[in-house]
Amino acid sequence: VKLADVQFSDRERVVIARLSGEIDLSNAESIENAIAEATPNHALALILDVSALDYLDSAGIHLIYKLREKLRARGQALRLVIPADSPANDALRLAGVSRNIDTADSLDAALAEFSDEQRAAEVPDPGSV
Amino acid sequence: VTLENPHHHAPRAGQTVLTPVATALAPAHQVEAFARLSDPALSELGLEEFLDELLLRVREALTVDTVAILLHDPGSHELVARAAKGIEEEVERGVRIPVGQGFAGRIAAERVAVFVADVDHADILNPILREKGIQSLLGVPLVVEGALIGVLHVGSLVPRDFGQRDLAVLQVAAARAAPGIERARLFSELEREHRVAMVLQRSLLPKRLIDVIGVTTAARYLPASDEVGGDWYDVFELARGRLGVAIGDVVGHGVRAAALMGQLRTALHAYAMEDYGPARTLELVDRFVQAMPDYAMATAAYAVLEPDTGEVQIASAGHLPPVVVSRDGGRVVDVTPSAPLGAFSYGRVREHQLTLAPGETLVFYTDGLVERPGTPLNESIEELLAVLKGATSVDELCRRAVDTMVPAERLRDDVAIVAIQNAEIDDVLDLRLPADPKILAEIRLALRRWLRHQGASDSQTMEITLAVSEACTNAIEHAYSPAPAEFTLHASADAGGVTFIVADVGRWRVPRGTDRGRGLTIIRAAMDDVHVNSSETGTEIVMHRKLTS
Numbered sequence: 001v002k003l004a005d006v007q008f009s010d011r012e013r014v015v016i017a018r019l020s021g022e023i024d025l026s027n028a029e030s031i032e033n034a035i036a037e038a039t040p041n042h043a044l045a046l047i048l049d050v051s052a053l054d055y056l057d058s059a060g061i062h063l064i065y066k067l068r069e070k071l072r073a074r075g076q077a078l079r080l081v082i083p084a085d086s087p088a089n090d091a092l093r094l095a096g097v098s099r100n101i102d103t104a105d106s107l108d109a110a111l112a113e114f115s116d117e118q119r120a121a122e123v124p125d126p127g128s129v
Numbered sequence: 130v131t132l133e134n135p136h137h138h139a140p141r142a143g144q145t146v147l148t149p150v151a152t153a154l155a156p157a158h159q160v161e162a163f164a165r166l167s168d169p170a171l172s173e174l175g176l177e178e179f180l181d182e183l184l185l186r187v188r189e190a191l192t193v194d195t196v197a198i199l200l201h202d203p204g205s206h207e208l209v210a211r212a213a214k215g216i217e218e219e220v221e222r223g224v225r226i227p228v229g230q231g232f233a234g235r236i237a238a239e240r241v242a243v244f245v246a247d248v249d250h251a252d253i254l255n256p257i258l259r260e261k262g263i264q265s266l267l268g269v270p271l272v273v274e275g276a277l278i279g280v281l282h283v284g285s286l287v288p289r290d291f292g293q294r295d296l297a298v299l300q301v302a303a304a305r306a307a308p309g310i311e312r313a314r315l316f317s318e319l320e321r322e323h324r325v326a327m328v329l330q331r332s333l334l335p336k337r338l339i340d341v342i343g344v345t346t347a348a349r350y351l352p353a354s355d356e357v358g359g360d361w362y363d364v365f366e367l368a369r370g371r372l373g374v375a376i377g378d379v380v381g382h383g384v385r386a387a388a389l390m391g392q393l394r395t396a397l398h399a400y401a402m403e404d405y406g407p408a409r410t411l412e413l414v415d416r417f418v419q420a421m422p423d424y425a426m427a428t429a430a431y432a433v434l435e436p437d438t439g440e441v442q443i444a445s446a447g448h449l450p451p452v453v454v455s456r457d458g459g460r461v462v463d464v465t466p467s468a469p470l471g472a473f474s475y476g477r478v479r480e481h482q483l484t485l486a487p488g489e490t491l492v493f494y495t496d497g498l499v500e501r502p503g504t505p506l507n508e509s510i511e512e513l514l515a516v517l518k519g520a521t522s523v524d525e526l527c528r529r530a531v532d533t534m535v536p537a538e539r540l541r542d543d544v545a546i547v548a549i550q551n552a553e554i555d556d557v558l559d560l561r562l563p564a565d566p567k568i569l570a571e572i573r574l575a576l577r578r579w580l581r582h583q584g585a586s587d588s589q590t591m592e593i594t595l596a597v598s599e600a601c602t603n604a605i606e607h608a609y610s611p612a613p614a615e616f617t618l619h620a621s622a623d624a625g626g627v628t629f630i631v632a633d634v635g636r637w638r639v640p641r642g643t644d645r646g647r648g649l650t651i652i653r654a655a656m657d658d659v660h661v662n663s664s665e666t667g668t669e670i671v672m673h674r675k676l677t678s
Binding site for chain 2: 002003004005020021022024025026054055057058059061062087090091094095096097
């Protein structure tokens with residue numbers, strides 16, 4: 001059964017990955033790989049939208065951290081779209097890591113952030129991520 | 130011996146048309162030959178054995194060297210060698226003679242008996258006859274109900290003057306052979322189609338059904354006696370632990386219906402996976418049917434079960450109403466059926482809701498199970514309810530339905546039945562589980578169901594499910610490897626709240642790095658009381674959570 005799904009889209013040089021379904025130990029690694037694979041080197045940033053996730057646990061949080069490391073090594077930023085009342089946010093809260101990850105309340109908010117950045121710098125500066 | 134050459138038969142080199150005349154008295158050996166050729170035992174043989182035996186008897190009765198049967202292929206309008214004695218090469222080389230040409234072709238075209246006294250000086254198309262050194266030939270047409278099906282001919286390696294007595298014997302043989310061949314040929318064609326359709330049908334139905342904790346399913350499919358139909362069923366998992374159950378019945382029979390069934394089952398499954406509800410899923414399958422180049426029509430019903438609440442969304446496109454049965458009763462589900470799939474353009478399918486209480490089973494079936502001549506449909510559905518009531522498992526339920534409702538003798542229509550039960554919820558959960566990450570989603574499903582039953586709120590259910598899932602993740606990661614390992618999950622409730630014990634058989638490993646320790650952080654944050662007990666034999670995590678509202 002398809003426990004989760006990822007839908008990719010691009011906005012300028014920002015890759016958007018929308019997750020839905022459930023992420024646990026059974027699928028976290030393959031989802032992480034799929035997202036890393038779908039983010040090209042020339043991308044400025046990745047927006048990971050977990051609003052539609054029904055379930056996320058430590059395996060999923062681990063995925064977010066590892067993905068952030070991978071992107072950071074390529075000079076790319078990661079923004080998590082996570083509404084306050086979402087199951088994913090509950091997991092982050094219980095794990096006590098809510099403040100460790102850059103988040104946005106909505107996809108529009110995250111996009112706005114990057115379009116400002118994009119206008120400011122033609123060449124992304126890895127140091128600013 | 131009377132040899133004739135009537136005007137309406139155009140003369141051909143070396144061929145003589147033989148017209149039978151009544152013979153006064155048949156010699157004793159001929160009577161015996163007639164008896165041997167009319168032996169009823171012949172009709173019990175399959176086509177191959179029948180032809181083999183018949184040709185042997187003809188050869189014996191007429192003391193000829195060769196005997197052959199060529200069958201008419203209506204597609205190419207040719208005669209194809211089908212069986213032979215003494216000239217087996219005819220069959221082996223697949224000799225084909227156009228109707229109207231040569232010796233056998235003329236017999237077929239004019240439906241007359243033809244005698245060839247001297248093969249070397251006659252209009253003969255088939256080279257094998259000459260190669261074998263056949264000198265004289267006699268052949269008759271094989272006709273069934275006015276239709277030509279082939280030619281039977283005999284040959285002699287020494288010049289022979291075939292006469293009326295020989296012709297009479299050969300005609301008895303032909304009269305015997307023709308219907309037998311026709312029947313056997315039709316039978317084997319039907320049988321072949323039946324076999325193909327059976328294999329097709331089987332391969333298109335799900336190989337195994339789903340059994341998740343708390344929900345059990347079972348199904349049966351029985352092909353009709355004569356041919357398969359287009360019945361199908363399906364059970365599949367959807368996102369968020371929901372289960373989809375579908376049934377359908379394609380109008381028509383045979384390979385085409387079975388193939389169409391496969392397409393519709395796949396289409397329904399694919400739309401269902403995209404999370405369209407039952408009504409929209411059926412509407413999309415309807416559009417799919419409408420877009421097919423050939424006329425197609427089917428009835429179908431599709432339901433989505435939410436296992437933690439027992440809520441069912443259901444829709445029907447012209448399909449028979451499902452029934453819900455429990456230990457002490459049953460009811461026909463009130464689903465107003467929309468039009469069948471393919472019936473008319475842009476049809477709207479309506480969705481209905483029902484709740485499956487713990488212990489209740491939703492049953493879909495096709496008309497083959499309940500349609501009986503002379504019995505109103507609602508009566509036989511009531512009968513089905515009475516039969517199914519009190520069945521303890523879905524397997525027993527399906528068995529009862531098939532044993533009682535399906536006639537033991539000839540089955541006129543195919544039958545499909547699929548049952549899905551929302552199992553009773555025990556006060557105590559006691560699960561022994563494989564240490565496989567794939568089991569986690571199912572565990573969460575079972576937990577949500579159980580917690581709801583214990584009166585936990587939505588947010589409590591979310592937090593507890595997360596914590597217990599983390600504990601199970603730990604057990605799976607720490608399980609002995611690479612051998613298949615297991616762990617246990619025990620859940621119980623008391624006045625104060627709920628307690629869970631997750632035990633693995635591996636040694637406790639110190640969590641590696643902050644990422645790996647996060648699971649335990651979540652467990653401690655979500656539960657009121659947490660103990661980790663490690664010993665030589667394994668590790669257990671005991672968690673308690675208060676359930677005050």
